[in-house]
Amino acid sequence: MGKNLALNIADNHYRVAAFDLDADKVQGVVRQEELERIKYLNNVVDARIDGCNNISEMLSKLEKPRVVLLSVPAGAPVDGVCQSLIEAGIEADDIVIDTGNSLWTDTVEREKRYASDFLFFSCAVSGGEVGARFGPSLMPSGSLTAWNRIEPIWQAIAAKVDAKTGLPIERFEPANPVKEGEPCTTYIGPAGSGHYVKMVHNGIEYADMQLICEAYQLLRDGLGYTPAQVGEVFERWNAGSLNSYLMEISADVLQQADPLTGAPLVDMILDKAGQKGTGLWTAVSSLQIGCPAPTIAEAVYARAVSTQKVQRQQLSQQLSGPSHTPVAKFADGDEQVFIAQLENALYCAKVCSYAQGFQLMAMQAKEQGWKLDFAEIAKIWRAGCIIRATFLQSITQAYQQNAELENLLMAETFAKALSEKQNDWRFAVSAAVMNGIPAPCISSALAYYDSYRCERLPASLLQGQRDFFGAHTFERTDKPAGDKYHLNWSSEDRTLDKL
Numbered sequence: 001m002g003k004n005l006a007l008n009i010a011d012n013h014y015r016v017a018a019f020d021l022d023a024d025k026v027q028g029v030v031r032q033e034e035l036e037r038i039k040y041l042n043n044v045v046d047a048r049i050d051g052c053n054n055i056s057e058m059l060s061k062l063e064k065p066r067v068v069l070l071s072v073p074a075g076a077p078v079d080g081v082c083q084s085l086i087e088a089g090i091e092a093d094d095i096v097i098d099t100g101n102s103l104w105t106d107t108v109e110r111e112k113r114y115a116s117d118f119l120f121f122s123c124a125v126s127g128g129e130v131g132a133r134f135g136p137s138l139m140p141s142g143s144l145t146a147w148n149r150i151e152p153i154w155q156a157i158a159a160k161v162d163a164k165t166g167l168p169i170e171r172f173e174p175a176n177p178v179k180e181g182e183p184c185t186t187y188i189g190p191a192g193s194g195h196y197v198k199m200v201h202n203g204i205e206y207a208d209m210q211l212i213c214e215a216y217q218l219l220r221d222g223l224g225y226t227p228a229q230v231g232e233v234f235e236r237w238n239a240g241s242l243n244s245y246l247m248e249i250s251a252d253v254l255q256q257a258d259p260l261t262g263a264p265l266v267d268m269i270l271d272k273a274g275q276k277g278t279g280l281w282t283a284v285s286s287l288q289i290g291c292p293a294p295t296i297a298e299a300v301y302a303r304a305v306s307t308q309k310v311q312r313q314q315l316s317q318q319l320s321g322p323s324h325t326p327v328a329k330f331a332d333g334d335e336q337v338f339i340a341q342l343e344n345a346l347y348c349a350k351v352c353s354y355a356q357g358f359q360l361m362a363m364q365a366k367e368q369g370w371k372l373d374f375a376e377i378a379k380i381w382r383a384g385c386i387i388r389a390t391f392l393q394s395i396t397q398a399y400q401q402n403a404e405l406e407n408l409l410m411a412e413t414f415a416k417a418l419s420e421k422q423n424d425w426r427f428a429v430s431a432a433v434m435n436g437i438p439a440p441c442i443s444s445a446l447a448y449y450d451s452y453r454c455e456r457l458p459a460s461l462l463q464g465q466r467d468f469f470g471a472h473t474f475e476r477t478d479k480p481a482g483d484k485y486h487l488n489w490s491s492e493d494r495t496l497d498k499l
């Protein structure tokens with residue numbers, strides 16, 4: 001990530017002094033810049049990346065006040081590098097920008113901790129290595145002084161979107177960065193807010209990925225499609241309302257043959273999912289703040305259950321259920337009907353997972369006193385980042401129409417779409433259930449949707465249970481909110497007390 005951000009910055013005519021603990025990596029980026037300069041710029045410009053042997057040398061080569069970007073794993077490495085910068089003589093008006101996936105509360109702490117040493121700023125980055133190289137989505141937050149100084153660089157290196165269509169303007173060419181269009185960066189807010197927004201982006205990313213994986217398994221185990229056939233279905237879906245970078249790459253992955261055996265590569269990849277923590281943090285945050293985000297949480301659990309390979313191998317032999325025979329047919333045996341139903345199910349579940357992510361950001365913003373602009377956040381996710389999708393243009397418009405939207409499900413466009421597509425969604429979920437194919441995200445999204453459709457939930461019984469065993473009290477439907485009541489369950493006459 002650091003190497004590609006450096007090359008991107010250099011492409012935009014800024015000079016970079018680069019340092020990594022591994023000298024080979026420093027030489028690698030210097031060499032790549034040189035090769036690209038020779039190939040694409042006829043070697044007519046000076047070297048734009050200067051390799052450094054240590055942090056002191058790097059600081060000595062930067063113009064004051066300096067701008068230093070960190071791209072290291074989240075956690076202790078960030079503080080380790082900050083300490084090294086202090087020891088090397090960084091100054092109070094220098095800016096240090098953490099571009100990694102740090103935990104947002106660490107960022108809040110770091111701004112305070114390093115206040116007398118330098119201006120600690122953060123900018124979460126999304127888009128993977130290619131995004132970093134040719135235009136990522138950037139989520140900066142913290143000191144406005146720092147932001148005002150770096151904004152031109154950020155606007156230059158960010159991904160760009162066509163303002164009229166909302167579609168990415170992509171050109172993956174060294175030395176020829178995209179200059180036209182709207183940059184996918186906006187100042188998010190005070191320290192920590194940018195990393196929080198990126199964390200939720202990643203939570204949504206987890207859900208998006210898992211939803212696609214569930215559709216794959218339904219087509220694979222339910223219809224007996226080969227990975228390549230599923231890949232073709234995904235290519236078709238990618239031309240419609242499910243268009244997204246993740247759908248596009250999933251189609252590609254499924255059609256890839258293993259270079260070693262010739263088998264579908266996906267069959268040779270061990271089915272144990274990794275994770276670095278941002279999806280988990282999103283789920284934890286949703287639980288802490290009391291924001292229902294079951295689809296995101298299920299996506300984290302799905303990765304967890306995938307890692308239990310040994311138990312799954314054992315239980316796959318032990319537990320009974322409908323068999324996943326490839327002859328199983330849904331929708332009265334009409335595969336195309338089922339595929340269309342599943343496409344709609346995926347769309348509906350996707351709306352719900354975004355609704356959960358945006359509601360989570362809104363609740364945390366309220367708690368922290370941040371003023372998040374959700375239309376702008378949706379806008380900067382339209383290109384450069386991993387969840388980029390045409391769908392984000394509709395979310396942008398929904399928040400442009402109503403900046404105070406409490407839940408995306410309330411936006412007319414999504415309420416209407418879910419209303420029209422929900423029968424297909426219900427059918428896809430029941431097909432998964434009846435055939436014993438796990439679809440935790442698609443089905444939890446439906447439960448989320450149905451829960452919000454219920455004016456009255458069984459939580460009244462739950463409150464009764466709590467009051468019965470623990471005298472936890474309850475409010476009444478016919479009395480002012482906040483008034484607490486307790487029924488004397490153990491007394492013979494079961495009298496009611498107002499507390």
Ligand SMILES: NC(=O)C1=CN([C@@H]2O[C@H](COP(=O)(O)OP(=O)(O)OC[C@H]3O[C@@H](n4cnc5c(N)ncnc54)[C@H](OP(=O)(O)O)[C@@H]3O)[C@@H](O)[C@H]2O)C=CC1
Nearest residue numbers: 001002020071072073074077080099100101125126128129
């Ligand atoms: N990869 C991706 O797609 C994305 C990553 N990110 C985030 O960006 C950051 C960088 O990502 P990525 O480049 O993939 O990470 P890497 O794991 O490749 O690490 C980046 C660099 O940090 C170095 N490093 C590791 N530990 C320390 C340390 N204690 N002190 C100093 N340097 C250290 C690594 O050296 P060495 O290799 O020798 O360990 C490496 O050169 C991370 O926070 C990541 O979460 C954000 C968006 C996308």
Ligand SMILES: O=C(CO)[C@H](O)[C@H](O)COP(=O)(O)O
Nearest residue numbers: 126127128275276277278386
């Ligand atoms: O931030 C990212 C993209 O937006 C990274 O790719 C992220 O590290 C992926 O997360 P995980 O390794 O947990 O799947």
